[in-house]
Amino acid sequence: MADTKNTKYLFFALISLAFLTNFGISIISPLMGVIRSDLKTTVLWMALIFGLFPAFRGIFSPVCAKFIDKYSIKKMLLCSIIIYTVFSFLYIFGSTVLFLSFIRIIQGIAAAFAFTITVTYTGLIPKEKEGMGKGFTVIGATIFGLAFGPLVGGVIYDEFGYYLVFIIMGIIEGSGIFIILYFIPEYDKSSKSNKEIIPSKKNIMQLGKYHLSWIIILFQFTTFCQITIILSYLAIYVRDKRVPISISEIGMILFIMVLILGIMISPIGYYSEKLMNDKFQHLYLLIIGTVLTTVSMFMLPFSRSLFMVLMAVVVNGVGIGLVNPAAISCVYYMGRHHGTALWWSMLSMINAFAYFAAPLIAGLIYTFIDMDWVFYIFGIMGIITVIIGIYHISRILRGYHTRPRLKDFFNKPF
Numbered sequence: 001m002a003d004t005k006n007t008k009y010l011f012f013a014l015i016s017l018a019f020l021t022n023f024g025i026s027i028i029s030p031l032m033g034v035i036r037s038d039l040k041t042t043v044l045w046m047a048l049i050f051g052l053f054p055a056f057r058g059i060f061s062p063v064c065a066k067f068i069d070k071y072s073i074k075k076m077l078l079c080s081i082i083i084y085t086v087f088s089f090l091y092i093f094g095s096t097v098l099f100l101s102f103i104r105i106i107q108g109i110a111a112a113f114a115f116t117i118t119v120t121y122t123g124l125i126p127k128e129k130e131g132m133g134k135g136f137t138v139i140g141a142t143i144f145g146l147a148f149g150p151l152v153g154g155v156i157y158d159e160f161g162y163y164l165v166f167i168i169m170g171i172i173e174g175s176g177i178f179i180i181l182y183f184i185p186e187y188d189k190s191s192k193s194n195k196e197i198i199p200s201k202k203n204i205m206q207l208g209k210y211h212l213s214w215i216i217i218l219f220q221f222t223t224f225c226q227i228t229i230i231l232s233y234l235a236i237y238v239r240d241k242r243v244p245i246s247i248s249e250i251g252m253i254l255f256i257m258v259l260i261l262g263i264m265i266s267p268i269g270y271y272s273e274k275l276m277n278d279k280f281q282h283l284y285l286l287i288i289g290t291v292l293t294t295v296s297m298f299m300l301p302f303s304r305s306l307f308m309v310l311m312a313v314v315v316n317g318v319g320i321g322l323v324n325p326a327a328i329s330c331v332y333y334m335g336r337h338h339g340t341a342l343w344w345s346m347l348s349m350i351n352a353f354a355y356f357a358a359p360l361i362a363g364l365i366y367t368f369i370d371m372d373w374v375f376y377i378f379g380i381m382g383i384i385t386v387i388i389g390i391y392h393i394s395r396i397l398r399g400y401h402t403r404p405r406l407k408d409f410f411n412k413p414f
Contacts, residue, residue: 022145033239047359056108058352147258154251264321292319294382
């Protein structure tokens with residue numbers, strides 16, 4: 001009974017921490033247009049401010065893994081949440097783009113340690129509850145953290161103003177300190193089952209020989225770029241195009257988009273696992289989902305009302321709700337054969353690079369071409385991904401799981 005009670009507390013703690021470490025990425029999403037106007041800065045700077053958080057979280061996640069064997073994991077987790085909380089309050093004093101960029105960098109590093117250690121703690125979950133623990137904690141709480149960020153930011157801004165957004169953010173993040181102190185045990189590094197979660201040191205470049213690797217990279221990167229464009233750029237686009245949508249309505253739209261992904265990920269993930277066992281038929285979900293996210297990119301430049309923007313964003317949410325669980329199923333499949341930590345590391349790096357690259361590319365397009373072409377370019381990117389993805393999927397469905405070597409190029413069927 002005690003073990004069951006402790007496991008429930010651990011579930012609660014891991015869910016809360018995974019939520020908190022992703023909440024900060026998106027809370028400024030509906031405020032991007034306001035911040036740009038107040039600071040009188042460019043779209044490129046705003047893209048950098050948004051992208052620095054996830055970029056540094058992705059960069060420092062492998063670094064954190066190197067400290068896992070050397071130091072107290074609970075103390076590292078506590079320090080990372082304290083730093084994250086303190087810098088949440090410092091947004092109030094962010095009167096320049098350089099200072100805001102500095103805050104985002106430090107928070108990204110702190111989130112890298114907090115999130116990586118949270119994932120590590122799933123090794124303490126009993127084997128019979130592993131799926132529930134890892135699935136809901138790592139994936140579900142992450143998504144709901146991303147979803148509630150824009151909703152909270154938009155509503156608080158419209159009702160109480162700019163500064164209270166970050167005061168509330170700091171208070172919410174600070175609750176993680178008490179969660180760690182009262183519900184997180186010290187991590188037992190001697191347990192064999194616990195060692196499984198510590199990332200391996202295999203060379204990630206070796207993954208390039210598998211068609212499934214390229215499928216994960218292509219579809220995950222493209223769709224995460226597309227959803228990141230909406231999270232980082234939609235508020236600026238709506239403000240510059242003078243679409244009659246308030247800040248809280250932008251927050252609600254972004255919340256609905258990510259919430260759809262959160263609702264779909266469990267049933268689609270289960271369905272994807274069933275299809276995978278039937279000769280990789282789940283790979284078709286990647287095609288269908290990317291087609292939907294690409295359609296949403298082409299819909300947004302023609303959206304001039306709350307309803308039209310909402311419809312475009314809902315289509316995007318449904319699309320990525322198909323792609324993400326299918327990609328995760330691929331990760332679990334390859335992880336069973338080549339090491340789960342290695343493949344989860346690859347997925348994390350793809351997501352981090354997409355979060356950083358997409359806003360910067362959007363800023364360049366906005367500055368040198370046209371604001372509408374931001375969506376068109378990422379729509380074209382989706383079309384290219386579908387075409388290349390069909391080639392790799394067709395190879396797998398025909399039984400060829402690795403790419404042919406150059407010297408065998410003319411000797412093996414494609």
